Amino acid sequence: MSEHGNGSSGDVETSIASKRITDAAAHPHSVTSQAPPTAPGAMEYDYTNFYFGAGKDAFALLAPFDDWWREVKPAGYYLYELPLHSAPSTRVDVEDTKTHEVRSGLINFASYNYLGLSYRPEVKEAIKAAVDQYGGGSSGSPILSGTTELHRRLAEEIADFKKKEAALVFPTGYSANVGTIAGLMRSGDLVVADQYAHASIIDGMILSKATSRFFRHNRVEDLDRKLSGHEGKKLVIIEGVYSMDGDVPPLADIVAVCRKHGARLMIDEAHSAFVYGANGRGVAEDQGMEDEVDIHLGTFSKSLGGQGGYIAGSHQLVNYLRGFSRSRFFSCALSPAVVAGLRKALELARNEPELRTRLWDNVATMQKLLADGGVPTGDSTSQVIPIMVRDDARIFQMGEEIFREGVFINPVKYPAVGKHKSRFRMSISAAHTKEELEEGATAIVRVLRRYGVCQ
Ligand SMILES: Cc1ncc(COP(=O)(O)O)c(C=O)c1O
Structure with a gap:
């Protein structure tokens, strides 16, 4: 089995899905009534459960997936596709689709804008x-x-x-x-x-x-x-x-x-x-x-x-x-x-080579802040820093708390990475100020300590 679930380790054909729904109609998340399904263990399912399924209708998996999605969304999956109301700068305004509020000025560790060029x-x-x-x-x-x-x-x-x-x-x-x-x-x-x-x-x-x-x-x-x-x-x-x-x-x-x-x-x-x-x-x-x-x-x-x-x-x-x-x-x-x-x-x-110099300086600052906080960051040596939580069941809870503490960072779990390899994927930018790096790292460490990810 691959460490990352996005299709690797020599098994291209079955890379996305390993489990089958043998009977879509009998699946606990195939409920079609108005009331949201209450099947236990919904959080233990993931996309792979909805990849293969029995039945002749090409749409057979749509309703079970939809039901499952509606059930798990409030429990953390809502953290995906949160609409931004601002440029992908170091501070962003992000719509909280759970409360329907726009949260302003979140410290942004989620964008690939490594040199801060998109909004220059x-x-x-x-x-x-x-x-x-x-x-x-x-x-x-x-x-x-x-x-x-x-x-x-x-x-x-x-x-x-x-x-x-x-x-x-x-x-x-x-x-x-x-x-x-x-x-x-x-x-x-x-x-x-x-x-x-x-x-x-x-x-x-x-x-x-x-x-x-x-x-x-x-x-x-x-x-x-x-x-x-x-x-x-x-x-x-x-x-x-x-x-x-x-x-x-x-x-x-x-x-x-x-x-x-x-x-x-x-x-x-x-x-x-x-x-x-x-x-x-x-x-x-x-x-x-x-x-x-x-x-x-x-x-x-x-x-x-x-x-x-x-x-x-x-x-x-x-x-x-x-x-x-x-x-x-x-x-x-x-x-x-x-x-x-x-x-x-x-x-x-x-x-402007100084942009790269500033980026590397910021990377060193963040690596030190996280190391001082006892946060595991894998083998990263770059501006892409995985915060290795390895807790598939609770990563969304942590993500929600980090979001409410004023930091925008994406949780990544199976199948994007392997099982028990859950992480927050942090991106550092040349445009981050030292204060933003410190404030952001402090908030993240505070939440991770509550979950015992670091001491
Ligand atoms: C290594 C790698 N290659 C290719 C891509 C795809 O690039 P784009 O998002 O520009 O389509 C990505 C996207 O994240 C990537 O990480």
Whole structure:
């Protein structure tokens, strides 16, 4: 069984669900009366219970799921999809869907806005100017009418930033992974990914129909084993910073194993580009391995505070994927306004290395605050800090109390991570003040102490 439940450890087909509802109609949460169901143990169910089910109707699982959801929502699941009424800054106004109040000024540890760029005045101005010139959407696939001059320039600027021959822009980071993996690999090929790989990597593997294998997280000997015995084409996929754990891969060792087996290497730097490396090019730059990696992938939705994804590499790679990445080819291009904001955010990230310095300073401050409070943070060495609660039953209660203490942070439990691996996933930003870090950490430690997570 995988440590993370989002589909890994070599069991792609059954990654999301392991349990079946053998008879949807007899399921305790299939009650269809007006009164909410009162089945005991509802909190012991999770999404996996509603994945497979008996019956001929394609909608057979909808009513049981709906009933279960209504029952568990007030008990903590409501903490998902709380609408924000403000920019994803270091303080946010968040709607409490339980009380229907908007809670103002919560300290925000939930957004990927690592450099605080999404709401910078320069970025907003660039977006407004593009709306005036281009209107709302791009109204076409990038290969037909959807490419504006802004899109072309963004791709050139990303290639220049990454010091690669070319780059290709996708509508999202998710579609960049799906389109690249399925665009390149075929049935009979082998794709091997780290067991903690993001869902978009896993979905790309499924879509490619290649043989999928997973190696134990950051364990090079296991990668070696998983690559053995396959004569055909091979692709290895790792991440720069792992999104639920905040740790980084040992690149030199991974590169050596890839070379031994003649495998190509792709790195997803969604959380590490613009954060790691002397020039912010990511973990590959930081570990001196940029030329050894064949495909550099990233998103615009994290440090650049916008939306979209990209790959950077050789001209030949980009040219091939321009023709074979269906998730790009058959999807509308990014809105020109988003692209204009991204170009400005990229310029700021390149010209203001002090943003990275401030971020790393804030990371060190928070790591110390949490360590002093006795809070377990796994193997994280980055701005992604998992607060390891490991209490699947009570994480929502803790989350509710942390929320009421004035902190916005997301609980993560199975199936997003493995069973008994529940955590709060903390994101640090360069924009956090020391006071916000201290106040936020103090509130979190106070709640976790009440639950015995730390002393
Ligand atoms: C490692 C990784 N890759 C890809 C993605 C998908 O990126 P996006 O949200 O831009 O579609 C994510 C999203 O969180 C991620 O963590």
